[in-house]
Amino acid sequence: MTIAIIGGTGLSQINGLQISEKKQLSTPFGPPSADYLLGQLNGKDIIFLTRHGNPHIIPPHKINYCANIWGLKQLGVKNIIGVAAVGGITTAMHPGRIVIPEQIIDYSYGRQHSFFEDNLDQVVHIDFTNPYSEDLRNLLINAAQLANIDIYSGGVYGCTQGPRLETAAEILRMEQDGCDLVGMTGMPEAALAKELDIGYVACAVVANWAAGKSAGEITMSEIEQNLKAGMTDTALLLEKVLNNWI
Numbered sequence: 001m002t003i004a005i006i007g008g009t010g011l012s013q014i015n016g017l018q019i020s021e022k023k024q025l026s027t028p029f030g031p032p033s034a035d036y037l038l039g040q041l042n043g044k045d046i047i048f049l050t051r052h053g054n055p056h057i058i059p060p061h062k063i064n065y066c067a068n069i070w071g072l073k074q075l076g077v078k079n080i081i082g083v084a085a086v087g088g089i090t091t092a093m094h095p096g097r098i099v100i101p102e103q104i105i106d107y108s109y110g111r112q113h114s115f116f117e118d119n120l121d122q123v124v125h126i127d128f129t130n131p132y133s134e135d136l137r138n139l140l141i142n143a144a145q146l147a148n149i150d151i152y153s154g155g156v157y158g159c160t161q162g163p164r165l166e167t168a169a170e171i172l173r174m175e176q177d178g179c180d181l182v183g184m185t186g187m188p189e190a191a192l193a194k195e196l197d198i199g200y201v202a203c204a205v206v207a208n209w210a211a212g213k214s215a216g217e218i219t220m221s222e223i224e225q226n227l228k229a230g231m232t233d234t235a236l237l238l239e240k241v242l243n244n245w246i
């Protein structure tokens, strides 16, 4: 069964992916972020899509999430691993760490959050009690254990609108709400996958302490440095996941 990987900042390509086809798809929602790369990693079929486009230019609030997920459905994808950079809010979420969150709070706005926006007859109210696929979460957690990669399993992902980073007060409010992580792309991606009955898991890579959680300002060079370390582990983790994939 083909698995799809959506890569975010720091993962715009997958080393070792033997590309057999580049598919440009059109969807009723407009064009996806980039061509879908169909190929093999470790002998397993995968489909890779870079979320921010190629080159990396589409900001989080402008990503066509509907087109991206619709295209994956058209390609027959049943499972998605969404890799995304995040800021760490609570103490266990240190920079460089991979986190497989369990819950979501959505603070984003003005995005197309559903495939069912126009026709009330066709509206589908998906159950979103558990936003992530437990099977996929377990797959990643087990693979991390086998590969000896330090990950954190659990936590709440708070999705902000971006593209600016948050204020210290916003992060404090998110922490009081129960958020452990903050990112800009986790929603509506996860909900749209669920609307189309595609399993979805987030593989969050902590790039920085969120605003107000460390001394000083957040710099891009800090983010890039931490992401480099985190993405090396992510690549190893994905390889292991595919080894275990039927």
Ligand code: HPA
Residues within 6 Å of the ligand: 085, 086, 087, 088, 160, 165, 166, 182, 183, 184, 207, 208, 209, 210, 211
């Ligand atoms: N906030 C929101 N999104 C992010 C952050 C952050 O601090 N770091 C990486 N993505």
